[in-house]
Amino acid sequence: MKLTGAQILVKMIKAQGVDTIFGYPGGATIEIHDEIVRHDDLRHILVRHEQGAVHAADAYSRAHQTTGVALVTSGPGATNTVTGLASAHADSIPMVVFCGQVPTGLIGNDAFQEVDIVGITRPCTKHNYLVKDPDKLAATIQEAFFIARSGRPGPVLVDLPKDIIQAQIEFTMPEEPNLRSYKPNYKPNKKQIHKVVEMIKAARRPVVFAGGGVILSRSSEQVTRLAKMAQIPVTTSLMGLGAFPGTDSLWLGMLGMHGTFRANMSIGHSDLIIAVGVRFDDRVTGKISKFAPHADIIQIDIDPTSIHKNIEVQCPIVGDCKTTLEHILALMEKQDAKDLAVDRDVWLAQIDQWKQTMPLKYEQKTDVIKPQFVVEKLWEITRGQAIITTEVGQNQMWAAQYYHFDRPNHFITSGGLGVMGFGLPAAIGAKAACPDRLVVDVAGDGSIQMNIQELMTAVENCLDVKIVILNNRFLGMVRQWQELFYNKAYACTNMDKAPDFVKLAEAYGATGYRCTDPACVEETLKKGLDTPGTVIMDFVVEREESVYPMVPAGGAITDMLLV
Amino acid sequence: METSRYLLSILVDNEPGVLSRIAGLFSGRGFNIDSLSVATTDDPVVSRITMATTCDAQTIEQIKKQLHKLINVITVTDLTEKKYVERQLALVKIHANPEKRAEILRIVDIFRCRVVDVGHAHYTIEISGDSGKHEAFLSLVKPMGIVEIASTGAIALAREMGK
Numbered sequence: 001m002k003l004t005g006a007q008i009l010v011k012m013i014k015a016q017g018v019d020t021i022f023g024y025p026g027g028a029t030i031e032i033h034d035e036i037v038r039h040d041d042l043r044h045i046l047v048r049h050e051q052g053a054v055h056a057a058d059a060y061s062r063a064h065q066t067t068g069v070a071l072v073t074s075g076p077g078a079t080n081t082v083t084g085l086a087s088a089h090a091d092s093i094p095m096v097v098f099c100g101q102v103p104t105g106l107i108g109n110d111a112f113q114e115v116d117i118v119g120i121t122r123p124c125t126k127h128n129y130l131v132k133d134p135d136k137l138a139a140t141i142q143e144a145f146f147i148a149r150s151g152r153p154g155p156v157l158v159d160l161p162k163d164i165i166q167a168q169i170e171f172t173m174p175e176e177p178n179l180r181s182y183k184p185n186y187k188p189n190k191k192q193i194h195k196v197v198e199m200i201k202a203a204r205r206p207v208v209f210a211g212g213g214v215i216l217s218r219s220s221e222q223v224t225r226l227a228k229m230a231q232i233p234v235t236t237s238l239m240g241l242g243a244f245p246g247t248d249s250l251w252l253g254m255l256g257m258h259g260t261f262r263a264n265m266s267i268g269h270s271d272l273i274i275a276v277g278v279r280f281d282d283r284v285t286g287k288i289s290k291f292a293p294h295a296d297i298i299q300i301d302i303d304p305t306s307i308h309k310n311i312e313v314q315c316p317i318v319g320d321c322k323t324t325l326e327h328i329l330a331l332m333e334k335q336d337a338k339d340l341a342v343d344r345d346v347w348l349a350q351i352d353q354w355k356q357t358m359p360l361k362y363e364q365k366t367d368v369i370k371p372q373f374v375v376e377k378l379w380e381i382t383r384g385q386a387i388i389t390t391e392v393g394q395n396q397m398w399a400a401q402y403y404h405f406d407r408p409n410h411f412i413t414s415g416g417l418g419v420m421g422f423g424l425p426a427a428i429g430a431k432a433a434c435p436d437r438l439v440v441d442v443a444g445d446g447s448i449q450m451n452i453q454e455l456m457t458a459v460e461n462c463l464d465v466k467i468v469i470l471n472n473r474f475l476g477m478v479r480q481w482q483e484l485f486y487n488k489a490y491a492c493t494n495m496d497k498a499p500d501f502v503k504l505a506e507a508y509g510a511t512g513y514r515c516t517d518p519a520c521v522e523e524t525l526k527k528g529l530d531t532p533g534t535v536i537m538d539f540v541v542e543r544e545e546s547v548y549p550m551v552p553a554g555g556a557i558t559d560m561l562l563v
Numbered sequence: 564m565e566t567s568r569y570l571l572s573i574l575v576d577n578e579p580g581v582l583s584r585i586a587g588l589f590s591g592r593g594f595n596i597d598s599l600s601v602a603t604t605d606d607p608v609v610s611r612i613t614m615a616t617t618c619d620a621q622t623i624e625q626i627k628k629q630l631h632k633l634i635n636v637i638t639v640t641d642l643t644e645k646k647y648v649e650r651q652l653a654l655v656k657i658h659a660n661p662e663k664r665a666e667i668l669r670i671v672d673i674f675r676c677r678v679v680d681v682g683h684a685h686y687t688i689e690i691s692g693d694s695g696k697h698e699a700f701l702s703l704v705k706p707m708g709i710v711e712i713a714s715t716g717a718i719a720l721a722r723e724m725g726k
């Protein structure tokens with residue numbers, strides 16, 4: 001059967017179970033877009049900027065637990081995907097980005113809208129391809145999806161020259177990919193499993209530290225069982241929020257630079273850390289030599305490069321988090337329950353004392369709204385059920401601290417790269433994946449302006465997202481650093497010249513509300529969440545509020561600045 | 564940390580862009596490449612890269628793991644952990660004043676090199692051996708005045724087991 005390259009592309013994308021593509025056309029993709037709209041079972045969401053398409057595909061992937069797909073044109077369309085790819089790469093999100101390219105005969109000639117996007121994105125993708133042989137098109141697409149979602153997931157880019165898309169190609173469905181140079185190892189070493197259980201039995205002050213790998217491998221249930229069985233308190237990285245119920249008594253709160261006092265202190269005093277699906281990012285470890293000075297570390301990760309990279313570990317296990325935890329749990333079940341939790345009451349009492357003396361706190365007075373109060377009320381009103389995306393900065397940290405995530409895949413943030421402008425397109429992607437769920441972007445006044453054009457995408461496609469702006473008229477997180485470490489020299493962080501967000505919402509056909517009075521926060525949230533369609537809620541908050549606790553960059557995580 | 568020289572033998576898919584992925588990995592992560600040599604093997608779809616690098620023990624672990632993580636890398640062998648034969652080829656052009664010629668030829672003889680080009684003012688010498696031999700040879704001919712050098716990177720293969 002002969003098909004065009006465009007037909008093969010669409011066929012192969014659909015064969016992967018994909019039903020939604022975020023895209024933006026150009027000269028190099030006209031045939032592909034023309035083919036897509038002929039398929040009722042494949043939805044194309046036309047974004048307003050290619051960066052938005054990639055962030056939306058990223059969030060779609062997380063909310064739907066499948067592989068997100070974006071499609072853009074050559075040249076500027078392709079270069080606009082770089083930030084989104086780098087973010088997905090840092091967060092290990094499975095995603096495939098297709099981009100148009102000039103015809104193969106023109107490649108290398110500095111043709112109009114030609115860029116070497118494979119060269120540009122090599123360091124920010126898991127892998128990438130330039131398809132030069134029409135007969136390899138189908139197999140390459142299949143391989144791209146396979147690589148994106150297997151092992152440690154990540155984004156893959158496929159560059160598609162226009163002549164390949166136009167070619168008439170004899171089509172047969174390719175075999176399942178079998179790459180001799182890529183065989184991720186999912187099964188853990190049995191000997192190490194025994195060692196883990198022995199280490200748990202010997203520990204008196206253990207802590208589970210879970211990360212994004214737990215979410216990706218869908219092992220939050222296993223983490224929770226392990227914690228409960230051995231009465232081990234749990235902390236997570238920013239990417240791990242939701243891996244363990246945020247309302248459970250064993251929950252310590254987030255770890256790291258803006259982690260809770262008790263989470264950071266627990267790591268500082270722990271004698272055993274069970275690290276699952278984490279990479280010990282510097283935002284979590286602080287000063288490496290002072291990180292967990294008394295603890296042995298067990299590290300479970302599918303990616304061998306994550307192990308021994310920043311931190312020495314005593315018990316490394318390369319394997320899928322879920323499979324590995326299942327093995328550990330099976331062996332734990334054979335033990336006497338009390339051997340797994342020796343002296344745990346002493347440890348838990350100590351942690352409780354840290355919690356009592358230094359909880360997360362802020363004071364809501366009657367004159368100005370505190371940003372934390374807005375997030376806390378949002379959590380109460382939505383009963384913790386919303387999917388929360390965030391922008392970057394203080395808004396992101398307050399969302400992480402005050403919205404207590406009980407389930408995985410409900411907190412969608414650009415963790416590793418920290419991309420301002422992520423939250424709105426991400427909310428759109430999450431809403432496309434989960435149309436029945438409430439999706440809220442917790443935003444900053446600076447970040448929301450970075451991809452504000454996507455309001456039109458939300459409105460056009462009836463992807464109703466709710467945007468909560470914590471409007472401090474500052475690039476708040478940078479201002480906070482200036483306040484604490486640069487003598488309050490607020491260079492270039494003042495944002496008091498800003499659009500009227502209510503009118504802006506209206507200009508896009510959405511609804512806008514403004515709230516300046518603490519007494520009206522709850523009412524505004526309820527009204528905004530209940531209003532059909534896309535809504536901006538502009539909360540004018542305390543200008544110089546800071547995120548606490550804070551570990552100064554490079555300091556030990558137990559040396560926290562507290563309010 | 565203490566650094567030493569490592570020699571890696573890397574089998575990769577013989578495809579465009581693979582070398583760039585490897586070079587990019589090294590530059591992006593601040594690893595250092597001392598020398599590099601690439602050619603196809605008897606299997607035309609596979610190339611062998613021999614790479615020498617100087618670093619500490621923790622860094623070489625990361626380098627090996629990161630190389631392995633590249634989709635187009637088939638195997639990574641650390642020859643430094645094994646017995647291996649190593650060769651590097653160099654052409655060395657040196658000043659050959661009449662009064663120095665005899666000594667040059669004596670050194671060439673001792674090192675079992677060959678004179679491959681003779682001119683009025685210069686001799687060009689071909690030397691093949693491991694990096695130690697090259698260093699020793701160069702230190703001896705340096706006082707006579709080296710005009711220019713062209714050198715390949717090291718190539719190496721593991722010895723048969725037990726040897």
Ligand SMILES: Cc1ncc(C[n+]2csc(CCOP(=O)(O)OP(=O)(O)O)c2C)c(N)n1
Nearest residue numbers: 393394395418420444445446447475476477
């Ligand atoms: C694309 C991008 N540019 C710059 C930064 C650096 N940066 C980090 S947080 C921040 C301030 C964000 O301001 P706003 O969105 O108002 O959030 P706030 O911290 O005030 O809540 C900046 C500029 C970034 N993370 N991303």
Ligand SMILES: [Mg+2]
Nearest residue numbers: 444445474476
């Ligand atoms: Mg702000």
